[in-house]
Amino acid sequence: MWGDPAHHPSFFMTVQHTPYWDQVAxxxxxxxxxxxxxxxxxLAGGSKAFFLAHLTHLLRRPLMVxxxxxxxxxxxxxxxxxxLTSHAQASRAVLFPAWGIPPYEPASPKGDITAQRLLALRSMLQPHPPIVVTTPEAIIPLVIPRPLLQQAGLDLTSGMTLERHxxxxxxxxxxYHQVDMVEECEEFSIRxxxxxxxxxxxPRPVRLEFxxxxxxxxREFDPVSQRSLKAIDSVxxxxxxxxxxxxxxxxxxxxxxxVANLDLHRLHELFDCLERFTFPPGVERLLPLFCxxxxxxxxxxxxxxxxVLDExxxxxxxxxxxxxxxxxxxxxxxxxxxxxxxxxxxxLGNIIVGECTRALQRVVLQSFGADHSESQLTEILDGHLxxxxxxxxxxxxxxxGERLQDDFTLLLAASTAAQARHMQALLQEHELAGEILSTPAAPFPREHLRLGTRQPPVDHAKSPPPQRPPATGKGPGGGTALPSRLLICVGNISAGFVLPSARFVCVDERELWGIRRPRDRPWHSSPRARLFNYRDLKPGDYIVHLDYGIGVYRGTTILKVGAEESEFLSLEYADQDKVYVPIDALHLVQKYLGAGGELPPLSKLGSGAWKRTKRRVKAAIREVAQELVRLYAVREMTPGxxxxxxxxxxxxxxVAFQFEETEGQLRAIEEVKADMEKARPMDRLVCGDVGYGKTEVALRAAFKAVMDGKQVAILVPTTILALQHWQTFLARFSAYPVSVEMLSRFRSTAEQHRVLQGLRTGSVDIVIGTHxxxxxxxxxxxxxxLIIDEEHRFGVVHKERLKHLHKQVDVLTLTATPIPRTLHLSMVGIRDMTVIETPPPNRLSIRTYVLKFxxxxxxxxxxxxxxRGGQVFFVHNRVESIGAMYRYLRRIVPRARIAVGHGQLPERELERVMVRFxxxxxxxxxxxxxxxxGLDIPSVNTIIVNRADRFGLAQLYQLRGRVGRDQIQAYAYLLIPGEKILAGLPWERLKAILEFADLGSGLQLAMRDLEIRGAGNILGVAQSGHIAxxxxxxxxxxxxxxIRELKGxxxxxxxxxxxxxxIGGFIPKSYIPHTPQRLDAYxxxxxxxxxxMLAELRDELTDRYGTPPEAVEKLFRLVELRALARxxxxxxxxxxxxxxxxxxxxxxxxxxxxxxxxxxxxxxRLRFNAAETLELALTVDAWPAVCDAVKKILQRLL
Known part of the structure; x- marks a missing residue:
């Protein structure tokens, strides 16, 4: 494994025998x-942490910052x-965060914030507490007493006895919320x-087997596949x-x-909620009543x-x-x-906090400002950025080279092992030998801290101060000094620094390449990873039976067929006609999904209308497929x-890319480059959500073209996007002799003339513009x-001009509208298409709150x-009252610069507003x-949606996606009128409707609605009627x-x-009680x-639901025989x-x-007759022996 520098036992020995070492001692x-x-x-940049880690290493006593x-x-x-060094027992730092909500607001902190706070408090009660880092906002709320904290949690260990109820x-x-299947944080399920x-x-959910x-x-398990990953001993x-x-x-x-003169009636209602394990928002405000x-x-x-007081x-x-x-x-x-x-x-008030801090021994870190001159500082360290x-x-x-000649030690921090090796290779080309440190690194702490009372602390005041190490280079852990003074490690530091008195330099990738790497975050199930399956089917849903047409799913029922009972799907059609579908014909039933959310008419059984509809749609589809195949053949014959x-x-x-590429992004880049290196014009579509990295694919394609002396044109649908892309391309190409220009209404006539002249003469390499x-x-x-962003948003005339350009040059089209996977796969070979399905792995989740206006x-x-220097979207979807809302916001936040934008503004005025923003x-x-x-504005990390109860799930999903694409924590506030809560609408239902961080199938439906739009973009708007x-x-x-037929x-x-x-194989409700999960298993x-495949699924079901009963074992055998027979x-x-x-x-x-x-x-025992049948006489009755006999015959025939 790769490791960070601190996990070398003698890391701080690199600064011994320096003035800095003497100063710290x-x-x-x-x-x-x-x-x-x-x-x-x-102390600037990362030098502050370097000093505090060194201080902790020497003092061996708890620090609170x-x-x-x-x-x-x-x-x-x-x-x-x-x-921090790994061999020291206090070798970690934990964060004690603030609630993240205003005092006295009727909202509760997110569960992960609360868990992080309680874990930090718990860690402070351990025999060897970590460094705790906190803020004024975090320490002012009073907290639960220590004895109650020790009782509140629970430590689980394998082998313990625990009464399950x-x-x-x-x-x-x-x-925690009980659900049918755990897919998000703060959930649990019982099977x-x-x-x-x-x-x-x-980092991952856990599976407990009793x-x-x-x-x-x-054991830990994957929330997407639901499969166990590895065993754990405690949690x-x-x-x-x-x-x-x-x-x-x-x-x-x-x-x-x-005593507090509170409303007892309302308080009793709240108390009843808590007794039912329902937590009204903001209940933490009343903690003093409960303890x-x-x-x-x-x-x-x-x-x-x-x-330690920082500033x-x-x-x-x-x-x-x-x-x-x-x-x-x-x-x-x-x-x-x-x-x-x-x-x-x-x-706690400010006065009490001040008294508490003055009662402790303290180190004050103070930068130089108007109130503090250097003479007031008792020690001056020289760490600078x-x-x-x-x-x-x-x-x-x-x-x-210069620093090494001056006898400095340099530490280079790379975000991945691959980047570390790449950095080492680049240095080697200049005869600079960098050593990669390779001891295991500790992750950012998510400690499985044990409950219990704190052990008596060591009285450090009575202990002698640590001795300076001998000049032999031996460290306190017995390690030797680092052999190289040019070190490379895997990890990231917020900002590089120079400590001249320590002859030490730390460089992060950000300083080297001008970038910042993302950080790890807890797991969250990806909605894009959840493809449609029968887990999403619930009674009342519209379905499509391939033979009978569109009906309504009414649930499952047990029917007796002969001597056996079997489970059937109950479907209802026009005139309340019923069809019962056996479970082994489940594949003939699909959930109906149409464009726009409109419900279709139910099919009438026996009328023949359904067969006519399928023929009509199939004929239309064949026309579309023929045109796609023809265009592909023409392009293959065109020289490029x-x-x-x-x-x-x-x-x-x-290497200068600001993030680690995702798997899907790398695949897109490789496929685009491979297309460009072929002697035919490229025509590739790259699809990926906003923030999935499509722009980087375009940047690398543009760089490849420019390096071969070719010009690049980037076509975008709006002037705003043109401006944004122009700024992005200017920044990425700033280190190269490449001319990047923009052609849009934002440029003056003279500027446009200059750009046009540069395109004709070749002095402009890349141009970004609208139509x-x-x-x-x-x-x-x-x-x-030619790079086209969202081609479907251009008009007919523009598309005709595009068709002319397509014939001459390589074309790369980008779209943020999701494309259904099934459609993507079916077009392999007739449409060059890459779908980036992998979301950025370290994107921070958006904190979403449902609050009363x-x-x-x-x-x-x-x-x-x-x-924090950011910007805000405030969504008010009523043009007639947006002026009144503007005046309201001006009154309550007078210092904010507010602008109004809506679709009824003249186009030029709306553009000016958006550009100013x-x-x-x-x-x-x-x-x-x-x-x-399409806008990607990293500085916008708060969105407020007024009357969120009026929006659909797909709209809320898209609106929330406008923020949260940078490393900064983003917030979404969904505001609803007060009477929605006061009228008694159940909080859990309100949360399920509006707080779409945990949407489950609802979010999947929203995603599929967007995919249907994506299908229309590729195939043409006329196809939406056939989809419906x-x-x-x-x-x-x-x-x-x-398409397969046209391919031959x-x-x-x-x-x-x-x-x-x-023999009666089936899945009893006692084994998988939840019907959608049972249908999914079928x-x-x-x-x-x-x-x-059968062995893998058997293992998964055993892992998720326990040892299968006999009825399921029979079903396994039947499935095994079906596979052989097929x-x-x-x-x-x-x-x-x-x-x-x-x-x-x-x-x-x-x-x-x-x-x-x-x-x-x-x-x-065997007889073969002319009717194409083979008959086997059985000599056994037990079902396992019958299955064995049939399997043996099938294997002989294969």
């Missing part, structure tokens, strides 16, 4: 002597974990002796609410509420803790402001008539330019590549975003749903058949295979083709009393020699 002696406060200065802001705290915690009740009490659980603080009340095993269950594990008696709550006395964050600190002046000002915010929030809650307690009962090289490799190599292979310049350009590029006065000297919520959300001249864009779907007529799934199947493949109707051995079983082309295997009859398909005969050999082997 002196500081350690002063701290050990008990000096109350020591102030330090001049208060950073001024949440972002600085997160950065410092990550940097500390980069530098009590455990499930505890999960509900901790705030017999198996409990799946998804703690918010763990035998009675014994916890036999635990901590942490509450998702900062509430006591056991509620006190109502009488105790009532007594405390009477007393509360404690503060400082009560959890070990007595020997050393406090105390800023912290003090923040605490003063927070105290005012708390008071203001309390007044607002009283105006809303919320049931709340006064600030003193729930929060390292400037960015912005991809200037030669300048970086000179810098490295074959680009040369990549060289080291391409490699350097690609202006398609006008006849645009002439190129050597156009080689209120001044405080809106004000705080906007102010918080502005405070893009150029950050506007802070808040108050708009309707016209937010440009037969449903999306069947439409794609018919398209696949038509033989496409015939699949003949039904019946296996009737009268669907997958009847699709089995090989023994290997390979032989049999039509039926049927048991008739003591005879098994094998019916052959005349079109796929079995070789006669195999029949003859079988007859010789079974001379008295």
């Amino acid at each position: 002196a500081l350690v002696e002063r701290i050990a002597s008990g000096e109350e406060a020591i102030t330090l200065g001049h 208060i950073a001024p802001t949440a972002s600085e705290a997160e950065v410092l915690a990550r940097d500390l974990n980069f530098f 009590a455990f499930v009740e505890q999960l509900l009490r901790c705030g 017999g002796g198996i409990i799946d659980l998804s703690p918010a603080h763990l 035998v009675d009340d014994d916890l036999e095993s635990m 901590a269950i942490v509450p998702l609410r900062e509430l006591p594990g056991d509620l006190p008696a109502w009488s105790a709550v009532e007594r405390r509420a009477e 007393e006395p509360l404690e503060s964050f400082f009560d959890y600190l070990p007595p020997d803790a050393l406090l 105390p002046t800023v912290i003090e000002a923040k605490l003063d402001a927070l105290t005012a915010v708390v008071e203001e929030g309390y007044r607002g809650a009283l105006l809303r008539q919320d049931v709340v307690l006064p600030p003193a009962a729930r929060y 390292l400037g960015s090289f912005q991809g200037r490799w030669e300048a970086f190599v000179r810098f490295v 330019y074959a680009y040369s292979s990549d060289n080291h310049w391409h490699q350097q350009f690609e 202006r590029l398609l006008q006849k006065d645009v002439q190129f000297k050597a156009l080689g590549l 209120g001044e405080g919520v809106i004000q705080e959300a906007i102010e918080r975003e502005l405070a 893009l150029q950050r001249e506007v802070d808040v864009l108050l708009c309707t749903t016209i937010i440009e779907s 007529a037969v449903g999306f799934e069947l439409y794609c199947e018919l398209m696949d058949e038509a 493949e033989v496409v015939g109707e699949e003949k039904e295979l019946k296996v009737v051995l009268k 669907q997958r079983l009847y699709a089995i083709e090989t023994e290997e 390979q032989l082309g049999l039509l039926k295997i049927e048991r008739q009393h003591q005879t098994v009859v094998f019916v052959f398909d005349p079109s796929t005969p079995v070789p006669p020699e195999k029949i003859i050999a079988l007859l010789r082997e079974y001379p008295h």
Whole structure:
């Protein structure tokens, strides 16, 4: 494994025998002597974490760091974990985050935030507590008392005894939601002796397997495939609410509420909710009613803790402001008539926090400002930021050489092992030998901390200060000094730095290439990974039966056929006619999905209308397929330019990409390059959601074209997108002699004339523009590549001009509208198409809140975003009242620069508004749903949607996708009128409708609706009517058949295979109680083709549901025989009393020699007749023996 530098035992030995080492050793002696406060200065970038990690390494006592802001705290915690040594017991840093919601707002923190807070508090009670990094916002709420925290969680270990009913009740009490199948965080499901659980603080969900009340095993599993991954020995269950594990008696709550003069009736309603394991939003505000006395964050600190204040002046000002915010929030809650307690009962004031900090020994990190001159600082460290090289490799190599000559140690941080090796190879070309450190790295901590009381701390004040190491280079762990002074490691530091007094330089990829790498985040199920299956089918859904047409699914029912009971799907058609479909014919039933969400008319059984509809649609599909095949053949015959292979310049350009490429992105890049290197014009479509990396595919294709002396034209549908792409291309090509220009209405006449002249002479290499590029006065000297963004958004005239350009140059088309996988696969060979399905692996999830419309919520959300330098979308989808909303926002957030944008504005005016917003001249864009779907604005990380209850799931999904594409935490606030909650609409239902972070099948339907639009974009708008007529799934199947026929493949109707051995194999409800999951299992079983597939599915079902009962074992055997029979082309295997009859398909005969050999082997038990049947006389009755006998015959015939 690759590791970070800190995990080399002697890493800090690289700075020994330097002035810095002497300075730090002196500081350690002063701290050990008990000096109350020591102030330090001049620590910038990652040098702050380097110093604190070194200090921890030497002191061996707990540190608590208060950073001024949440972002600085997160950065410092990550940097500390980069530098901390693994062999020290306190070798990690944990973050104690703030709630992330305004004080007194009727909203609860997200479960993962609460879990992170409680884990941090729990870690502080351990014998060897970590460094805790926090903020003023995080420490002002009072917290649950230590004894109750120790009771609230639960540590699970394999082999322990645990009463399951009590455990499930505890999960509900901790705030987990019971579901049928765990796919998102904070859920659990029960299937017999198996409990799946998804703690918010763990990277993956876990599967607990019980035998009675014994916890036999635990293992992580994949939330998408549902398969187990690896066994684990222990896991901590942490509450998702900062509430006591056991509620006190109502009488105790009532007594405390009477003292506070609270509304007892409303409070009793809330208490009833908690007893039913339902957590109303904002219930944490009433924590003092459920346990007393509360404690503060400082009560959890070990007595020997050393406090580090990072910029105390800023912290003090923040605490003063927070105290005012708390008071203001309390007044607002009283105006809303919320049931709340006064600030003193729930929060620490600024004065008390100041007293708590002054009571601790502390180190103050202070930058130089107006209030602090250098003379006030008792120690000055000289860590300063390292400037960015912005991809200037030669300048970086000179810098490295000069530093090595000055006897510096350099540490280069690469985000991946591949990048580390690449960096090493590039340095080697300049005769610079970099050593890659390769000891295991510890991940960002998600500790499985154990509950229990804290052990007595070591009294460091009585311990002698650490001794400086001897000059031999031996470290405290006994390791030797690092042999090289040019080190490369896997990891990231927030900002590189230079410590001249330590003769030490740290360089992150950001400084080298001008980029910032993403960070890891907890798992979240990807909606794009969930393809449609029978798990999504529920009673009342419209379905398509391939033979009978469109009907309504009414559920499943048990019917008796002969002597056996079997499960059937109940379907209803026009005139309330019913059809019962046996489970083994499940593949004939699909969920109906049509464009626009309109419901189709039900088919009438026996009318013949359904067959006529299928014929009509199939004829239309064949016309579309013929045109696609014709265009493909013409393109294959057209000569084109074959680009040369990549060289080291391409490699350097690609290394500067700001993120690690996803699997889908790499595949798209490789396929585009392969197309360009062929001697025929490329015509490839790349499809991927916003933020999936399509622009980088275009950048690399453009670079390849320019390197061969060709020009590139990039066509976009709007002037806004043209401006944005222009800025992106200018930034990426800034280190190369490449001319990038823009041609749109934003350029003056003179500028346009200059660009046109440059295109004719060849001095402009890349031009980005709108349909202006398609006008006849645009002439190129050597156009080689045309990149089209969202072609379907151009008009008919523009598309005709595009068709002319298509014939001459390579064409790369980009689209953000998802393409259905089935359609993608069916077009392989007639349409060059790449679908980027892999989302960015480290994209932060968007924190989504459903809140009552209120001044405080809106004000705080906007102010918080502005405070961190960001921008805000405010969606108000009523043009007639948008002016009033503008005046309201101006009043409550007067400092915000607000602009209004909606579809009824003149086009030029709307463009001006959008450009001002893009150029950050506007802070808040108050708009309707016209937010440009293609825009990627990293600075917009908050979206507020007013009257979210009026939007559909697909709309909410798209709106939320406008934010959250950068590394900064994004927020989505879905606002609803107060009466929606006050009228008693159940909170859980409201959450299911609106909080689409956990949509499940609802989100999948929204995604499929978008895919249908994508199909229309590729195939033509006229096809949407045909999709509606037969449903999306069947439409794609018919398209696949038509294309295969045109390719010359033989496409015939699949003949039904019946296996009737009268042994009764089925899946009992007791094994898989949830009907959609049971149907999904049936669907997958009847699709089995090989023994290997069956073995894998058997293992999965055993893993997910436990040991299969006999009925399921019988079904496994029947499925095994079906797979063998399908390979032989049999039509039926049927048991008739003591005879098994094998019916052959005349079109796929079995070789006669195999029949003859079988007859010789079974001379008295087998009979073959002219009716294409083989009859086997049974000599056994037990079902396993019957299956064995049939399997043996089938294997002999193969």
